[in-house]
Amino acid sequence: MAQRLADSFDTVTLAHTPPFRLGALQIHPATRQVSRDGRNETLEPRVMQVLVALAQAGGAILSRDDLLARCWGGRVVGENAIHRTISRIRHLADDLGQGSFEVETITKVGYRLNVDGAALPTHAAIPFEAAQSPGRTFDRRLVLGGVAAAVGIGAAATYVWNDAASAHEPSAAARELFRRGVAAQRQGLPDQAKQVVAYFEQAVEADPLYADAWGSLAIAYCYILDVHSDVKEETLAGLARSAARRALALDPDNGDAQAALVFVKPFYRNWSGAEGALRRLLARYPDHWLMHMQLSHILYQVGRWQDGIVESRRVLDLDPFLPMTNAILARALWSAGRLQEAESAIDSALARWPGYFLLWSTKYSMLAFGGRPAAAIAFVSDPDLQPTFGMSPTAVRERVLVARAIETRKPDDAAAALAASRAQVLAHPASLPHAATVFAALGELDLAFQALDAYYFRRGRLAGPAPQPIGPLIRRSTDFLFMPPTAPLRLSHRFAALTQAIGLADYWRSTSTVPDYRR
Secondary structure (H helix, E strand, C coil): CCEEEEHHHCCCCCCCCEEEEEEEEEEEECEEEEECCCEEEEHHHHHHHHHHHHHHCCCEEEEEHHHHHHHCCCCCCCCHHHHHHHHHHHHHHHHHCCEEEEEECCCEEEEEEECCCCCCCCCCCHHHHHHHHHCHHHHHHHHHHHHHHHHHHCCCHHHHHHHCCCCCCCCCCHHHHHHHHHHHHHHHHHHHHHHHHHHCCCCCCCCCCHHHHHHHHHHHHHHHHCCCCCCHHHHHHHHHHHHHHHHHCCCCCCCCHHHHHHHCCCCCCHHHHHHHHHHHHHCCCCCCHHHHHHHHHHHHHCCCHHHHHHHHHHHHHCCCCHHHHHHHHHHHHCCCCCHHHHHHHHHHHHCCCCHHHHHHHHHHHHHHHHCCCCHHHHHHHHCCCCCCCCCCCCHHHHHHHHHHCCCCCCHHHHHHHHHHHHHHHHHHHCCCCCCHHHCCCCCCHHHHHHHHHHHHHHHHHHHHCCCCCCCCCCCCCCHHHCCHHHHHHHHHHHHHHHHCCCCCHHHHHHHHCCCCCCC
16 A cells, blocks of 8 residues: 655744745744745744645645644644644735645545645655654654654653643633533534643643643543544544553643543453542542543443443432433443333433434434334434434434334345345444444344454454454444343353453452342
């Protein structure tokens, strides 16, 4: 595979970039000065970095990821951050440049610098690898660059930050950005995840001594790892850790930062360690709602619905206006056999947050797999009730076919549902848990175990022609194994072998606990 263009260069370091010309403009990266005919303008550091990166590309196209890697240290930022920077460069071209260059947008691809008579920087052709020691990879450099960016001033300044942490008053701008980030974060919407990161990143840029913003940024990076598969995994994990460490350097008692250092490691096959770490933290921070939520998540993953419900209730005692926790609680109540409570919880939550994907999908499952498939069809077919994010027409059709197959039990309907679920898996490997659930509910246990083989071990026919990542940092789920539709799996002799292979049996043995389905 051809190397991406941006991989050929190091992160743009303005202090080490020599001056160059863009048409009639003199560009001085180290001082961030742009001059022409006695007129001078000072650019913001990020604007100058992007301008240098585009110039060094020599007329080639740089994608959004290329610019993030070279100018933002690989951090995940909102689209608006890049758009604002490009707009500022275009303003420079129109004002001081006057025809010297233009930034062209290549739709859905990236950006290209078109220069009129430009002499490109002489260092533009220096390959990225020339600055590395043998064997070091680009991603590793990116992680280190991100850590350095997050830590900022040298380690010697840490003592100053610690001394001033308790007395530090964040700037008004940083406080407002932090407030917006917290509000968006509590909604738990995957489509807002990157916006949340952008708010917190801007908050710490506005006030680098704002410990709470650094801690929340670390947690926001962890959430990106959970919900987005199109991220540079090790880079983002490194940024989460570095943001957490920066928060702790400013405030050693920052609970968010300590939680993020637990969250950044996948819970899958680490249930016992993560549970113990969270319980120790909760002894110190008993009112930290996110720690309780993540602890409930771990308990659900190991089949302990009743214990997890206690933690979810605690979260909602602390903050009842969390749509994700309301959805998870309703699903847990259903899985624990507390059907009336589950029905009441899901209907109340949907009335408050109509169109929230996790609530919608939970309601569908409770209807389709709970003996009311006709009601499930009517529910998912109503466009006014469908989620505002996360559900394509193809996925809606697949759910209709599954509910119809459950309702009629006709071979033709079952075949149509199975074919639709297989197609979903081939297009989206992350849908394997849903497919395994459908196969089990339709009595196709061989297919269900094939889906589980593909999901947990990347083997078998449903794994596809080549290994594909299911999700960032191998964040596999196991809670669906203990839900009502997958009950036929738990009756099979193959289920014990599966739980042994993926480590659940070791968890139950080492913690002296028993999953609810065995009680």
